[in-house]
Amino acid sequence: MADVATLTRAELAESLHREVGLSRAESASMVEQILAKLCGALSDGENVKISGFGSFILRDKGERVGRNPKTGVEVPIAPRRVLTFRASQMLRDRITNQG
Template identity: 75%
Template sequence: MTTTGTLTRADLAEALHHRIGLSRADSASIVEQILRHMCEALSNGHNVKISGFGTFVLRDKGERVGRNPKTGVEVPIAPRRVLTFRASQMMRERIVAAG
């Protein structure tokens, strides 16, 4: 992982390169293919579950009334689809143990 504390595509590709011995180009290609496949599934309305990691879930939020915090004026918020992530129990336990 990088020193920024953020795991990037390049970091994932580099891990594949070192641990499995694939070329850097092949490693980057595999990471891109996996991410593209996940994006396509989500775009088509499917949830993505990675066992032991977590689940990316699409939720439809209905229209609601919001309020401008500065002025107090009520404004309608349009219905929309949002992406949420729910970590698996195993992942939550690992995070707690690491903290």
Template identity: 75%
Template sequence: MGLGGTLTRADLADVVHNRLGLSRAESAQLVERVLHHMCHALSEGQNVKISGFGSFILRDKGERVGRNPKTGIEVAIAPRRVMTFRASQIMRDRIAR
């Protein structure tokens, strides 16, 4: 992955393969399992915190009135659950370099 690119599952699996010496198939499976557990926890309403990285936080937003920017007509926006990411202080410090 180059500068400014996107880190993919395959990239993560390659890092696991190169650093830990697992086979490519085992590395890909490990990445998939970690992501699966994270997704499952979030779908069950649990927040996910990875120390030194950040937290995936679920919030329930109530119903509210929004406005169509083109027409100006008010529209009801249904209640929903949203996920936000909050980077840890360590991550924010690394990014700010």
């Protein structure tokens, strides 16, 4: 299996700096503003769709009974909200064709 690389905020900002020509400070600020907007929308309970990339979808999961795998004891799992990501078809095609 290949090494897994992580794309960082700094790398996104550097890419904006190189490709768009913004200053490094402006690029870093823009990345932070975009991420803040995305986080804010999700915090407010909104789903976020980025065309050609994918959708961040919030789901409410109800209470259910789980089981401790070690002891077999049943434990209630509290209701919660979870975040899922669904890649767009365009992104899935790009990932599939890279292999």
